[in-house]
Amino acid sequence: MRNRRLDGLKGESVAISYLKDLGYKILDKNVYVCGGEIDIIALDYDTLVFVEVKMRESGKYGMPLESVDYRKKQNLLKSIKGYINQNALYNKNMRIDVIGIMDNDIEHIK
Numbered sequence: 001m002r003n004r005r006l007d008g009l010k011g012e013s014v015a016i017s018y019l020k021d022l023g024y025k026i027l028d029k030n031v032y033v034c035g036g037e038i039d040i041i042a043l044d045y046d047t048l049v050f051v052e053v054k055m056r057e058s059g060k061y062g063m064p065l066e067s068v069d070y071r072k073k074q075n076l077l078k079s080i081k082g083y084i085n086q087n088a089l090y091n092k093n094m095r096i097d098v099i100g101i102m103d104n105d106i107e108h109i110k
Contacts, residue, residue, distance in 0.1 A: 011055030012039055015099045018106055024049065034082035036075045041083070047093040050080050055101040064100030065107060 016026055024042040031038040040051035052072075054064035076096070084090070100107040 011053045011101050014055070014101050014106070015040060015051065015053045018099070018108070019051070031079075031083065033079045033086065036079035038076070038079050038083060044095075047095055048089065049095055049097050050076070050083075051097045051099060052076055053099045053101070057102070064102050065098060065109065068098055 012029060016029065019040070019042055020026065022044075024044050026040065026042050027048075028041040029039065031041060038050050039053045040049075042049045042051060052068060054067050056062075056064045056067075080094075080096070084094075095110060098109045100109075
């Protein structure tokens with residue numbers, strides 16, 4: 001049986017390298033807030049970016065980005081709102097990116 005946590009860390013490592021190559025500055029990773037986790041927090045120029053990473057070894061159970069369903073989006077938004085409140089980040093440009101990784105392919109939605 002595969003260790004999902006180790007797979008997640010591998011995916012996040014790939015995503016961090018990818019984001020750094022794009023010029024993002026990585027601020028934090030695996031941040032737990034309000035009962036949920038924010039995979040990566042980064043800066044893209046002056047925009048604070050919350051990044052959700054999904055990795056799949058194959059398409060057997062669907063594509064990586066398909067797993068970001070309504071429930072996952074709601075949990076992620078709850079965690080992001082908690083992070084914003086805890087850090088008083090009210091006047092910042094912000095966005096959510098989702099990165100899907102399968103084999104050697106990376107799909108990035110801003």
